[in-house]
Amino acid sequence: MNGRRTLRVRAMAWEAEGILGIELVPLTPDTPLPAAEPGAHVDLHLGSACVRSYSLTNPGERDRWTLAVNLDAASRGGSKWIHESLRPGDTLGVDGPRNHFALNEASSHSVLIAGGIGVTPLLAMARRLVALGKPWTMHYAARSRAKMAYADTLRELAERSGASLDLRCDHEGDPPLDLAKIVSALPEGSHLYACGPAGLLNAFEAATAALARERVHLERFASNQQAATDGGYVVKLARDGRSVPIAQGQSILDALIGIGLHPPHSCREGTCGSCETRVLEGTPDHRDEILTDAERAEGTRMMICCSGSRSPLLVLDL
Ligand code: FES
Structure with a gap:
């Protein structure tokens, strides 16, 4: 994982109604940022102990990172603070980038499915696929045209690369995305990527249930799982000793x-992976949205914010 750095907000601009685009740059222009792959996110430290994860939209650029923040009506402080308090010229602590939603650049075709602000990692993937000259298709649903961020950018990318772009607005009479139809018409060897609200992702999981798991990729904003809260076990910290x-x-x-x-x-x-910790002994009770079934079975890593233990003792690399 890449460590924490302080970045300056160089610009902020509306990408759509309620969605602010933010450009972050290093404090010294000759210090390049780590290369971020499509699907990667960073953690922003927002004032008093509030940390939030946002996907980067500009893969490969080393002199700036761009992201977008939707003002969430149920905000616990993150998006509200950004919209109301953050301004150009301010500095932020930034961790990452980290990537749990990587693009398979070797696949013959990529199908990108976005709902609302879930477009951000998929925009990064579309940009990368255009740069690679690889075929892609995108289906993107938002509530309205006013709330549809990056529609013009995506149209330009699709036009330039000959990709098919399907934009829909639920509240303006467009029919909803037909995921079963999308899956039934997949080009041979396609990989599918989805990011958006829980309803869309649950439907995506159901529609892709029969496909090989390695072809199906999704990123959630919020967990679909219950945290492990049974307690009754001991965590030994191997390096700390306690x-x-x-x-x-x-x-x-x-x-x-x-x-x-x-x-x-x-x-x-x-959902973000910030707390991922190595497991040296014991059997985790995984409740995250990040690890694959194979990684869970391996049992060598866990997210300590939500996962627990199936064994009386867990030894962690802490
Ligand atoms: S804090 Fe986000 S996965 Fe644990």
């Missing part, structure tokens, strides 16, 4: 914060 009992209703992350540690974390629900 053993920490986990009580009922407590996450490992909270228990560690309770003894004065500061493990990296952001979403607290298993």
